[in-house]
Each structure stands twice: as structure tokens, then as C-alpha cells.
Amino acid sequence: MTEPSREPKPQSRASASPPEASLSSSPQPLAAGALAALAQRLRRQVIRMTAQAASGHPGGSLSATDIIATLYFGGVLRHRPKEPKWEGRDRFILSKGHAAPALYAALAEAGYFPQAELATLRQLGSRLQGHPDMTLTPGVEMSAGSLGQGLSFGIGMALAGRLDARPYRVYILLGDGECDEGQVWEAAMAAAHFRLDHLTAMVDRNQQQIDGWTKDVMNLEPLADKWRAFGWEVIEADGHNLAQLQAAFSQAQSVVGKPAVIIAHTIKGKGVSFMENNPKFHGTAPRGDEVAQALAELGADPSERWP
Ligand SMILES: Cc1ncc(C[n+]2csc(CCOP(=O)(O)OP(=O)(O)O)c2C)c(N)n1
Numbered sequence: 679m680t681e682p683s684r685e686p687k688p689q690s691r692a693s694a695s696p697p698e699a700s701l702s703s704s705p706q707p708l709a710a711g712a713l714a715a716l717a718q719r720l721r722r723q724v725i726r727m728t729a730q731a732a733s734g735h736p737g738g739s740l741s742a743t744d745i746i747a748t749l750y751f752g753g754v755l756r757h758r759p760k761e762p763k764w765e766g767r768d769r770f771i772l773s774k775g776h777a778a779p780a781l782y783a784a785l786a787e788a789g790y791f792p793q794a795e796l797a798t799l800r801q802l803g804s805r806l807q808g809h810p811d812m813t814l815t816p817g818v819e820m821s822a823g824s825l826g827q828g829l830s831f832g833i834g835m836a837l838a839g840r841l842d843a844r845p846y847r848v849y850i851l852l853g854d855g856e857c858d859e860g861q862v863w864e865a866a867m868a869a870a871h872f873r874l875d876h877l878t879a880m881v882d883r884n885q886q887q888i889d890g891w892t893k894d895v896m897n898l899e900p901l902a903d904k905w906r907a908f909g910w911e912v913i914e915a916d917g918h919n920l921a922q923l924q925a926a927f928s929q930a931q932s933v934v935g936k937p938a939v940i941i942a943h944t945i946k947g948k949g950v951s952f953m954e955n956n957p958k959f960h961g962t963a964p965r966g967d968e969v970a971q972a973l974a975e976l977g978a979d980p981s982e983r984w985p
Pocket residue numbers: 737738739741774776823824825826852853854855856857882884886887888889946960
């Protein structure tokens with residue numbers, strides 16, 4: 679495959695991102711049924727990982743799982759799991775780093791590291807720490823955990839791609855509670871100022887944060903209008919409808935001259951009845967009978983390998 683030239687080319691503020699030519703693609707997107715089944719498998723891994731670690735953040739991992747599954751397996755990201763540092767890859771930044779279990783499950787599924795490693799979540803010496811570490815884990819683009827930083831980091835990557843004339847795209851997943859951070863809005867201003875149309879933010883709009891409902895902690899509404907006022911194209915989608923998510927990503931890719939944000943309406947703890955909208959499972963792992971019930975509700979497959 680021919681890599682795009684590294685020759686820097688002059689860019690004016692008005693210029694859009696580099697042309698989307700000459701990038702090799704990710705594997706073919708999965709068909710709808712297979713993608714849905716895969717997303718459920720990732721959810722089961724989130725349950726097993728956090729249960730085994732006896733700690734972690736299942737709620738915000740389960741709300742983000744369909745978004746992450748669509749990125750990696752729904753034909754959005756161009757990436758090479760066997761060549762994680764391939765310079766032409768699209769970048770995915772999990773800014774809400776506490777949802778690391780969902781990211782790790784997807785990376786293992788894609789082949790960045792063995793599935794068996796998922797069982798080492800949060801152990802001393804493991805490559806899979808409680809929050810993503812870009813120095814340890816293949817496929818992790820940014821060390822995250824301190825909320826509010828991912829959009830700024832992604833802007834740096836997007837500007838670097840423009841300077842290097844590399845036509846990769848940058849995707850950043852934010853929590854809605856994370857949007858309480860002032861740094862998010864400074865970054866939102868900057869991304870619009872620099873017309874970063876090769877950058878897409880996603881907000882996991884599950885309406886909850888660590889202490890409960892976002893409307894009670896810090897009301898974000900009207901959230902779409904806020905992003906619009908900051909100069910962004912706003913796309914809203916049901917964050918658990920994979921076809922809608924795929925359509926939202928392709929709409930975001932077609933936006934010219936400004937960044938796009940996908941507000942993905944989700945449910946914290948999605949797929950497990952006693953976790954849905956239950957703030958207890960923001961940062962508490964399932965245990966005992968809860969694990970069996972969660973796996974059953976997520977369509978447990980007895981033949982599934984664990985670890
Ligand atoms: C700067 C910073 N402050 C506080 C925390 C502690 N914290 C971890 S998760 C969380 C709630 C985040 O809510 P949201 O972004 O909505 O995540 P989700 O509900 O999707 O899990 C908080 C406050 C943190 N990680 N970083």
C-alpha cells in the first residue's frame with residue numbers, strides 16, 4: 679500500500695482536511711445481525727472483566743459499547759490491528775477513559791492483543807489498566823482517565839494530520855458528565871476555529887454521571903444548541919441503534935469546513951436490567967448472582983472463551 683506523502687503542504691485556515699484518497703480501509707463492515715451480536719459479546723466481556731477485577735465501571739462501558747462497536751466493526755475506522763502504529767490510521771480517543779473495559783473488549787476482538795488478556799483487567803503488571811494507557815496497550819491512542827482532555831488531544835492530532843497531509847480522521851468519545859469540564863468547551867471553540875472537518879466528537883448522552891442525573895448535577899441542556907453555537911455540525915442518533923450510528927458517522931464524514939459532533943442518546947448500563955439507569959453501577963462491578971443474571975440477559979454463549 680502506498681502511504682500518503684509526508685511532505686508538509688501549506689494550509690490556510692479556510693482549507694478543509696486533506697483528501698481522503700490513498701488510505702487503505704479497515705476490514706469490511708459486519709452485516710447488521712453480526713454487528714449486533716458482536717456488540718452483545720463485547721458487553722458480556724465488560725461484565726466478565728469487571729467481575730473478575732471486582733472493580734471498574736460497567737455502567738458507562740455498556741452505554742458506550744454500541745458506539746465503539748460501530749467504530750471498529752461497522753466500517754467507520756480505518757485501522758490495522760496487526761500494525762497499531764500505522765501512520766495512516768484513523769485515531770479513536772476514549773476521552774471518558776473509565777469506559778476502558780468496552781474499549782479493551784473491542785481491541786481484543788479486533789486482534790490488537792489476545793482475548794485471554796481481558797481477564798487481567800486492573801491487575802498489577804497488566805497491559806489493561808483501569809484507565810487506558812497509551813504506553814502499554816496496543817491500539818490505545820491516549821492515556822485517559824482525567825476527564826475533559828480528550829477533545830484537546832484530538833485537536834492536536836487533527837492539526838498534525840493536516841500539517842503532514844495525512845488524510846486520517848480523528849474520533850473522540852466524551853461522556854455527557856465530562857462535558858461539565860471547561861476544557862471541553864475551550865477545545866470545542868478551537869476545533870471550529872481551525873475548521874477541523876476531519877474531527878468528529880461523540881457524546882455518550884446517557885443522562886447520568888458519577889453522582890446521578892446530569893440534569894441535577896449540572897444541567898447541559900440545550901446541549902445540541904450549545905455545540906451548534908460553538909460552530910459544530912450537530913447530528914443526533916439513538917446510540918443503541920447500530921444503523922443510525924453508522925448513518926450518523928457517514929453524515930459526519932461528509933461535513934465540510936467544520937467539525938461534527940454526534941450526540942448519541944444512550945442508557946447507562948444498557949442491556950442489563952438492574953444496571954440500566956442505576957448510578958450504583960457507575961463504578962461498581964457486578965458480583966455473585968449478578969454476574970450470571972447479567973450474562974444471561976446479554977445472551978450468554980456457553981461456548982464463549984473466557985478468559
Ligand atoms: C477531571 C476528573 N474529575 C473527576 C473524575 C471522576 N469521575 C470519574 S467518572 C466521572 C463521571 C463522568 O460522567 P460521564 O462523563 O457522564 O461518564 P458516564 O456516565 O458515561 O460513565 C467522574 C466525575 C475524573 N475521572 N476526572
